[in-house]
Amino acid sequence: MNTRYEHSLELLERALRVIPLASQTFSKSLVNYPKGAAPLFIERGEGAYVWDVDGNKYLDCVNSLCALTLGYKRPEVDAAVSAQMHNGVSFTLPHRLETEVAELLCELIPCAESVRFGKNGTDATSAAVRIARAVTGREHIAVCGYHGWQDWYIGSTARHLGVPDAVRALTHKFDYNNLDSLQALFEQADQPLAAVILEPMNVAYPAPGFLEGVRALCDQYGALMVLDETITGFRFHLGGAQSLFGVTPDLATFGKGIANGYPLSAIVGKAKYMHAMEDIFFSGTFGGETLSLAAAKAVLSLLKEQHLIDDINEKGRYLLNGLNALLDELQLRDYFDTAGHPTWSFFTVKTTDQTLYWQIKTYLVQELASHSILSIGSHNISSAMSYADLDHVLSTYRQVLPRCKELAQTEQLAAALQGATLQPLFKVR
Ligand SMILES: Cc1ncc(COP(=O)(O)O)c(C=O)c1O
Known part of the structure; x- marks a missing residue:
């Protein structure tokens, strides 16, 4: 058994006894993360990174389902919240x-x-x-x-x-x-x-x-x-x-x-x-409730003063352009594509074969996680991400994608999955 996610699996078992789906948010639950081959619980976050309950560190490309634009623990935001907390909530x-x-x-x-x-x-x-x-x-x-x-x-x-x-x-x-x-x-x-x-x-x-x-x-x-x-x-x-x-x-x-x-x-x-x-x-x-309002006031002021929206747009474009160049260079367009806005871009799988589609999706989450990247197919950019982080994402795709295509073509993908295979979800977009 892969021991990398041992504590995630233990906590999953415990959580499932008292919490349906073991999560308060559908998209944060094991419907999106292959059990045994990806983390299932986060312990803490800082800047662009999170650490799971097994102590593994990841670049977080999900950013709490796009809730974080500035990364975890942005000091100005937390200071505003902390100051407000002393006055009441x-x-x-x-x-x-x-x-x-x-x-x-x-x-x-x-x-x-x-x-x-x-x-x-x-x-x-x-x-x-x-x-x-x-x-x-x-x-x-x-x-x-x-x-x-x-x-x-x-x-x-x-x-x-x-x-x-x-x-x-x-x-x-x-x-x-x-x-x-x-x-x-x-x-x-x-x-x-x-x-x-x-x-x-x-x-x-x-x-x-x-x-x-x-x-x-x-x-x-x-x-x-x-x-x-x-x-x-x-x-x-x-x-x-x-x-x-x-x-x-x-x-x-x-x-x-x-x-x-x-x-x-x-x-x-x-x-x-x-x-x-x-x-x-x-x-x-x-x-x-005032803590969140204090956070919003700090966020909106930061966004206004520091051009951070421009920053995430530039970083998003860098990643998306890099990924598109990679798909062309490695001749992977028959299997994969990209879509979306630079600040919320999608890595898409093209096959119409549903079994293969979900195997590929599972393999990608698994392999990205093993390369310290948390993603469920989207890149939700935060200003805390550095260009070195984005280069790491690109170099990981460079390693993982050709292998994924090869496994798919030789029908060995199922055997390469280390945990549960993700199941079809209801589609809204
Ligand atoms: C476009 C859009 N509208 C509404 C919602 C619902 O927001 P919430 O989950 O915070 O209730 C979401 C959540 O993902 C969303 O993406």
């Missing part, structure tokens, strides 16, 4: 930090005139949907991408167990970069849309005119346009993807990197719609 009345961070968001984000906070991205996307239903008096929603765990969205995916059919019937998917698929939804007169919610970009760049076309359709049919910037916000551009692509939605949602790993999300938007917040119900005990 959650209070009986609102705190001034709520206003200060809201003002910063209104300064940075084109559509933001008014702001409310939540804890997870799902809080914000669900609030956006409720506002849209309240202001339009309509119930149907068009979705594109991933928007969280609540009934209104997850009911539209294959993971809809436990969601009432009546709720599922109100959510309709359309395809990214396919305006006709959205137009077709708008033309269903018996299901008038309250909102169109989409990730401004995930795997593919918006085709020319696509986001503008969504904006125009929303205006034509009287629906609210909501950009779900949970990932793209404070990653692609300081003003969000809406600044990068020049299309202003009615509402937008943020989470993840807004507080560099501290739990905060935000719904922002035009005041005329955000006013509905006074009549709908969106309220939680910890919505104004």
Whole structure:
């Protein structure tokens, strides 16, 4: 047995007795990490690195599912949190930090005139949907991408167990970069849309005119346009993807990197719609929790002052360009490809053979982990990563990819897997 992950496996057994899937977050669980061939629990992080419970060190290319833009334990952020902790965490009345961070968001984000906070991205996307239903008096929603765990969205995916059919019937998917698929939804007169919610970009760049076309359709049919910037916000551009692509939605949602790993999300938007917040119900005990707001204030100030978004863009481009050059040089394009934005890029496997696909995915997670790189197929760049770190990723791919192709071609891949093979997941992007 591979003893490298011995303590991960022990802790897995213990955790599974008391925690379903042994994780609070689906994508952090063993569904993404092959049991026995990758770490399953992290002990600590610093800068660009994490250490697992067996003491192995990794360059973290997942960065808590894009929640960290500045790396672990960014001193200015932790100092702000620590200072706030000495004054108290959650209070009986609102705190001034709520206003200060809201003002910063209104300064940075084109559509933001008014702001409310939540804890997870799902809080914000669900609030956006409720506002849209309240202001339009309509119930149907068009979705594109991933928007969280609540009934209104997850009911539209294959993971809809436990969601009432009546709720599922109100959510309709359309395809990214396919305006006709959205137009077709708008033309269903018996299901008038309250909102169109989409990730401004995930795997593919918006085709020319696509986001503008969504904006125009929303205006034509009287629906609210909501950009779900949970990932793209404070990653692609300081003003969000809406600044990068020049299309202003009615509402937008943020989470993840807004507080560099501290739990905060935000719904922002035009005041005329955000006013509905006074009549709908969106309220939680910890919505104004001050440690995360202090973190967000420090993060937003750092991003503004130190051009760190430019930094992660440059680093991301360096990695993506290097990887593309490598795929060409080693003639691996028949098996692999890249996609996405430099700050959130994807390494993709091309085969249509599902068994082979999951074997390759498993092999790559296994081999990258054994070369001290934590990745599940994406490269979520943080400013803490150095160019030497990125060179290490590239040199690892240089070693691993030709071997992977050779094993696949000679049908020896299954035998090369040291642990469980990853199983197909429900796909949302
Ligand atoms: C685009 C997008 N929207 C919403 C969410 C939901 O955020 P959370 O998991 O914080 O509830 C996510 C999470 O991955 C996301 O990527």
